[in-house]
Amino acid sequence: xxxxxxxxxxxxxxxxxxxxxxxxxxxxxxxxxxxxxxxxxxxxxxxxxxxxxxxxxxxxxxxxxxxxxxxxxxxxxxxxxxxxxxxxxxxxxxxxxxxxxxxxxxxxxxxxxxxxxxxxxxxxxxxxxxxxxxxxxxxxxxxxxxxxxxxxxxxxxxxxxxxxxxxxxxxxxxxxxxxxxxxxxxxxxxxxxxxxxxxxxxxxxxxxxxxxxxxxxxxxxxxxxxxxxxxxxxxxxxxxxxxxxxxxxxxxxxxxxxxxxxxxxxxxxxxxxxxxxxxxxxxxxxxxxxxxxxxxxxxxxxxxxxxxxxxxxxxxxxxxxxxxxxxxxxxxxxxxxxxxxxxxxxxxxxxxxxxxxxxxxxxxxxxxxxxxxxxxxxxxxxxxxxxxxxxxxxxxxxxxxxxxxxxxxxxxxxxxxxxxxxxxxxxxxxxxxxxxxxxxxxxxxxxxxxxxxxxxxxxxxxxxxxxxxxxxxxxxxxxxxxxxxxxxxxxxxxxxxxxxxxxxxxxxxxxxxxxxxxxxxx
Amino acid sequence: xxxxxxxxxxxxxxxxxxxxxxxxxxxxxxxxxxxxxxxxxxxxxxxxxxxxxxxxxxxxxxxxxxxxxxxxxxxxxxxxxxxxxxxxxxxxxxxxxxxxxxxxxxxxxxxxxxxxxxxxxxxxxxxxxxxxxxxxxxxxxxxxxxxxxxxxxxxxxxxxxxxxxxxxxxxxxxxxxxxxxxxxxxxxxxxxxxxxxxxxxxxxxxxxxxxxxxxxxxxxxxxxxxxxxxxxxxxxxxxxxxxxxxxxxxxxxxxxxxxxxxxxxxxxxxxxxxxxxxxxxxxxxxxxxxxxxxxxxxxxxxxxxxxx
Numbered sequence: 001x002x003x004x005x006x007x008x009x010x011x012x013x014x015x016x017x018x019x020x021x022x023x024x025x026x027x028x029x030x031x032x033x034x035x036x037x038x039x040x041x042x043x044x045x046x047x048x049x050x051x052x053x054x055x056x057x058x059x060x061x062x063x064x065x066x067x068x069x070x071x072x073x074x075x076x077x078x079x080x081x082x083x084x085x086x087x088x089x090x091x092x093x094x095x096x097x098x099x100x101x102x103x104x105x106x107x108x109x110x111x112x113x114x115x116x117x118x119x120x121x122x123x124x125x126x127x128x129x130x131x132x133x134x135x136x137x138x139x140x141x142x143x144x145x146x147x148x149x150x151x152x153x154x155x156x157x158x159x160x161x162x163x164x165x166x167x168x169x170x171x172x173x174x175x176x177x178x179x180x181x182x183x184x185x186x187x188x189x190x191x192x193x194x195x196x197x198x199x200x201x202x203x204x205x206x207x208x209x210x211x212x213x214x215x216x217x218x219x220x221x222x223x224x225x226x227x228x229x230x231x232x233x234x235x236x237x238x239x240x241x242x243x244x245x246x247x248x249x250x251x252x253x254x255x256x257x258x259x260x261x262x263x264x265x266x267x268x269x270x271x272x273x274x275x276x277x278x279x280x281x282x283x284x285x286x287x288x289x290x291x292x293x294x295x296x297x298x299x300x301x302x303x304x305x306x307x308x309x310x311x312x313x314x315x316x317x318x319x320x321x322x323x324x325x326x327x328x329x330x331x332x333x334x335x336x337x338x339x340x341x342x343x344x345x346x347x348x349x350x351x352x353x354x355x356x357x358x359x360x361x362x363x364x365x366x367x368x369x370x371x372x373x374x375x376x377x378x379x380x381x382x383x384x385x386x387x388x389x390x391x392x393x394x395x396x397x398x399x400x401x402x403x404x405x406x407x408x409x410x411x412x413x414x415x416x417x418x419x420x421x422x423x424x425x426x427x428x429x430x431x432x433x434x435x436x437x438x439x440x441x442x443x444x445x446x447x448x449x450x451x452x453x454x455x456x457x458x459x460x461x462x463x464x465x466x467x468x469x470x471x472x473x474x475x476x477x478x479x480x481x482x483x484x485x486x487x488x489x490x491x492x493x494x495x496x497x498x499x500x501x502x503x504x505x506x507x508x509x510x511x512x513x514x515x516x517x518x519x520x521x522x
Numbered sequence: 523x524x525x526x527x528x529x530x531x532x533x534x535x536x537x538x539x540x541x542x543x544x545x546x547x548x549x550x551x552x553x554x555x556x557x558x559x560x561x562x563x564x565x566x567x568x569x570x571x572x573x574x575x576x577x578x579x580x581x582x583x584x585x586x587x588x589x590x591x592x593x594x595x596x597x598x599x600x601x602x603x604x605x606x607x608x609x610x611x612x613x614x615x616x617x618x619x620x621x622x623x624x625x626x627x628x629x630x631x632x633x634x635x636x637x638x639x640x641x642x643x644x645x646x647x648x649x650x651x652x653x654x655x656x657x658x659x660x661x662x663x664x665x666x667x668x669x670x671x672x673x674x675x676x677x678x679x680x681x682x683x684x685x686x687x688x689x690x691x692x693x694x695x696x697x698x699x700x701x702x703x704x705x706x707x708x709x710x711x712x713x714x715x716x717x718x719x720x721x722x723x724x725x726x727x728x729x730x731x732x733x734x735x736x737x738x739x740x741x742x743x744x745x746x747x748x749x750x751x752x753x754x755x756x757x758x759x760x761x762x763x764x765x766x767x768x769x770x771x772x773x774x775x776x777x778x779x780x781x782x783x784x785x786x787x788x789x790x791x792x793x794x795x796x797x798x799x800x801x802x803x804x805x806x807x808x809x810x811x812x813x814x815x816x817x818x819x820x821x822x823x824x825x826x827x828x829x830x
Contacts, residue, residue, distance in 0.1 A: 006681075186544050222722050223807075450720065460700045492547050500555045504562060507691040512681075513656075 001041040003250050004204055011038065012254070019258060020184045028178070031155045031258075038160035039123070046122040049087060054157045056083045057132045058150050061139045065146035073140055080136040084129045091121055096372040100322035107324060124164030126369055130289055132157055135171040137293055144172045152178045161254040165247045167265040167285035174260070182259030190495060191485045192256030197502045199249030206468045207243035208511035210235045213461045218431050221440045224457070225450025229441050231462060236431050237424050238469055241269065244283065268476050270423070273415035274394065275386040278423065286366070295362045301355040308354055311361040315377075323374060355391070360384035375429045375438065382426040468509055563690025570663060570694070573702035574709040576615055580629065581667040586637045587614035589829060590757070592626055592748070593646025595619040596809055599764040600644060600823075601816040602711040608820060609829045611641075615711065620657045623650040623744035624678075628670045630748050635670075639755035644828065645748065647761050647784050647792060650741035655679065660696035662686045714813040715806040719767065724802050727769035735780045742787045749788040760828055761785075761792045765799040765819060770808040798822055 001007050015034050022030060040047050060080040064073050135156075138144035147153040156174050217224060217232030224232070248265035255262050269282035279287045298307045320328050343353040360381070367380020401411045425442075432438035456462060488495045570578060579585050588611035591600045597617025605613045616629050626649055658675065659682035665671045675683040686693045693699075701710070752759045761784060766774065774796075781792045799805075804815030811819055823829065 222726065223720070225720075455717070460697055460704070464700065496547060496551045496554050499551060500558055503555060504558055504691055507559065507689045508562070508695050510695060512659075512685075 001038055003247065004200065007041070016257070023181075025151075027182075028151050028155060031160075032151060032158065035155065035158040035160040035163060039158060039163055042123050042164075043120065046120075049091075049122055049125070050128065050158050051154075053084065053087065053128065053132055054150075054154045056080060057136050057157070058147070058153045060136050061146040061153075062148075064136065064139045077136055077140045081133065084133050088125060088129045091125055093368075093372055097322070104322055104324060127166045127168055128157055128163060130168050130286070130369075131171075134168070134289065134293065138170070138172055144175075147171070147175055159255075161258075162248075162251040162262065165244070165251070166283075167248055167251065167262055168289050169262050169285065170289075173263065177260050180259070185259065187489045188259060189257050190488050192253040192258075194485065194488045194495070194499065195249050195253030195256065197253075197499060199246045199251075199253060201502050201506055202242040202246030202249065202472070204510040204512065205506050206465075206472060207239050207246055208513070209461065209468060209509065210239035210242070210465050212511060213458055213465065214239050214431070216458065218433070218437065218441075221432075221437050221444065224444070225452070225455035226445045226448045227451045227453065228456045229445050231456065233424050233428055233441070233445070235465060237270070237420070237427050238472075240427065240430075241266070242472070268480075270420055271416060271476075272419050273412055275383070275390050275419060275422070278419055279383075279387075286369070290362050290366055294365060295358055298358040298361060299354050300358060302351055303354050308357040308361060311365070312357055315361070315364050319374070319377065352391070356388045359387045363387065370430070375432055375435060378435075379426050379430040382422075382429065386422055386426075464509065471505070559689050559691050563693065566691070566694040566699070567666065569706070570699060570702050573705050574707070575702040575705040576710055577618075577629070577661070577664055577698065578702050578705075579614075579709075580616070580633060580636070581664055583636055585614045585633060587612040587640050589613045589642045589644060590633065590640040591615040591617055591644050591646075592630060592649075593617045593764075594621045594649040596648055596764045597621075597646040598714055599646070599811050599816050599819055601714050601813060601820060604817055604820040605829060608824045611829070613711075614640075617646065618657075620654040621649055622652060622654050622657070623741045623748065624653070625658060625661070625674070627744045627748050628668070628674045630751060631670050632668050634751060634755055639752075639757045641758065642829070643748075643752045643757045643759045645745070645759060645761050646764050647745060648735065648763060648780075650738060650745045650784070651736045651780070653738065653741070658682070660698040662693045663696050663699045663702070665693060714816055715810065716813045717806045718803055718812060719805045719807055723807060724767075724769075727767055727773075727808060730770060730773035730808075732775055733770060733773040735774060735777055737776075737780055737783050742783055745784060746787040749790060759788075759790060761788065761790050762823075762828070763792060763794045763796045765805075765811055765815065766796050767802060767805045767808045768797065768800050771796050793826075793828070795819070795822065 001011060011034075015030070018030055019027060036047055039050065057080055060076050064076045067073060135144070135153075139146050147156070152175065155178070156171060159174075162169060214232055214236045217229060218236070221229060245266035252262045252265070263285065265283060265285050267281040267284070269278055272278035272281055297305070298311070299305045316328070316332055320326065339353050339356065343350045363384030364377060364380045366383070367376045367378070370376050370379070401414070406414070428441050429435075429438050432441065453459075484498075488498065571582060576585070589605060589609070591597055591602070591613065592615070594617065597615065600615065600617070602613045602615055605611075616626065616633065655678065658679045661671060662675060662682055665675060665686060672683070675686075704710075749759050749761075763777075763781070771777075777796060781794060784792050799811060799815055799818060804811050804818055806812040
């Protein structure tokens with residue numbers, strides 16, 4: 001059941017009618033049942049996976065909180081990690097590694113009849129696994145008390161608004177909200193409904209319209225000219241933003257109407273002036289999860305740990321072995337040597353070396369979290385590299401801009417342009433079906449072949465999409481100065497006008513069909 | 523418990539600033555939404571009716587002609603200005619990108635209901651090889667004019683049919699309406715791509731193998747209905763296959779079967795020009811000749827007496 005479907009409209013109408021008619025335990029049961037119905041409507045068989053994951057983490061959480069024995073606590077945490085990551089690894093990565101390993105054996109002349117399994121990826125597994133893991137880790141760190149009520153915990157894990165594509169809400173933020181009384185609150189309904197409509201505008205009007213053009217571009221990149229492909233790549237950058245942030249807006253808005261507060265997941269990421277800022281604005285719930293549960297435990301920007309070497313070594317070994325890109329060894333030795341020399345300088349240099357390693361490990365894992373394939377890993381590698389290069393070059397670059405006496409506004413514009421350009425470059429690998437396709441796109445763009453408006457196909461879609469993007473960017477710029485949510489509550493005229501305007505725009509510009517949200521596949 | 527909730531709600535139903543009961547805004551919102559939708563729909567209909575786009579012309583009763591062209595995007599190969607120049611006859615085209623014969627059947631019916639029969643119908647018959655259901659909702663723009671379109675929409679795409687009944691704005695959310703805007707001041711009969719197929723596509727065409735053209739019985743049946751209707755009105759029908767890029771044509775393994783099926787259903791001979799143009803510079807891509815190719819193609823057809 002997708003948010004942008006008639007079935008969901010019926011589902012949510014019934015749900016809200018019942019939600020505000022009951023209180024306490026019946027309301028909690030309603031939330032849980034509705035969540036399971038929502039998820040089961042996609043494939044009921046995978047409900048068992050969520051239930052199993054819930055039971056394991058509920059039990060482990062309780063047991064950790066009941067003992068002070070550090071060895072037992074560690075073992076219990078390890079049990080939870082193995083179970084959660086085991087499910088994720090099996091359903092998401094098993095076939096990928098088997099395929100790659102088969103390729104390695106065949107190229108080494110070893111006959112194999114190893115076969116992959118017909119595994120369906122359970123929708124949203126990456127999201128609820130991370131959510132569930134944060135619960136046990138926080139209890140282990142004594143930052144959270146174990147939940148005593150399994151119904152509350154099960155609802156937390158399966159809460160339907162954000163179950164399949166986030167935001168990843170921490171237990172420490174979410175669980176306490178279950179104890180609060182949630183009355184029918186007009187202001188929350190108004191704010192939440194506004195956010196839901198805005199999310200639909202982003203998804204149905206913008207992302208799905210952009211998808212028409214983007215899909216054609218990336219399905220047969222060899223057949224288009226450079227300007228056509230440049231437009232395609234820029235459109236993809238906005239498609240994935242509107243698709244994903246649109247989903248987040250709908251999820252956060254629905255939760256708000258129900259009385260729950262979720263943190264923002266996107267803050268106009270393409271206005272970022274550097275790559276660190278980009279990751280503070282893009283998929284915030286994932287980047288903060290990776291920061292708190294991976295980057296900082298690895299040592300963060302202060303020092304390193306065994307994990308820093310282990311993960312980077314593991315990534316490198318697996319990549320070289322399975323892709324058989326043996327040529328990677330030489331540049332890796334050079335980079336490794338440089339890092340070793342840099343680290344030997346001691347003091348700040350040593351800390352910086354670890355920071356670079358930790359950043360790279362975090363981004364590589366972030367890439368792999370998104371999707372199964374070397375292109376996703378490379379996307380993570382690119383973002384890791386951007387963060388490292390930024391740390392190495394930002395000071396001299398800023399000095400250069402100051403020396404040239406470039407006005408601050410223009411400096412900001414240049415910085416935003418650079419970040420956007422580099423992000424788009426990375427998106428090519430994220431979206432392309434293979435490295436060959438990505439190379440075709442980059443090669444065609446760089447050659448500037450057929451760089452003319454007449455060589456651009458589907459001009460009507462381009463014009464429509466540009467118009468929609470101007471609307472989006474315009475609203476996002478104005479939203480930096482005006483608090484639309486408060487205005488919605490304060491001014492009934494603004495509320496009626498803006499709700500109606502969004503619905504008219506969706507009716508006139510929306511692309512209707514069965515377009516699933518992109519992040520469902522992750 | 524419900525009474526308890528309602529009592530609590532009573533406290534907050536008055537808007538703090540306006541003092542108006544907040545429930546009142548819901549019917550106000552629905553009313554504004556409805557009026558705005560109908561008003562916008564009306565304005566867009568007025569704009570669309572001023573277009574010189576071929577389908578607007580059809581429904582504004584400005585389509586009467588001697589030679590009627592029909593088909594999918596390959597039907598655009600019959601470039602109207604060239605034919606008019608060669609024959610001194612009035613030509614009108616109902617060819618459109620991705621048009622399947624079932625949808626075309628609707629427009630042909632509407633044409634005959636609104637105009638005197640043309641002397642000749644030239645039908646590019648490869649429009650019976652795929653359904654292209656995505657195109658059907660695009661023509662809801664013209665649903666207000668035609669009971670045939672409404673009936674077809676209701677049968678083939680009920681969601682769009684009921685959606686466009688609910689929202690008139692939705693009728694104008696289509697590629698077809700956008701095209702009608704594009705042709706507000708000039709006719710679309712002068713458009714045909716002047717692009718020449720890229721070197722990369724030409725190279726790729728050499729690798730093509732086993733390209734199929736689908737034989738879909740329902741669409742073949744629609745072709746038969748179009749032909750029967752035209753013949754019943756006294757129109758002479760020419761069934762044509764326009765040129766394909768030679769390498770693409772070579773890779774098509776079942777075009778002959780397709781032609782046999784069309785001939786069997788319609789009882790007419792298909793004139794196969796699929797290999798009539800060999801030079802790739804006359805093509806925009808694998809399936810479409812460009813404007814230069816069309817000039818050459820029309821010459822061939824003229825010499826063969828197709829327009830006589």
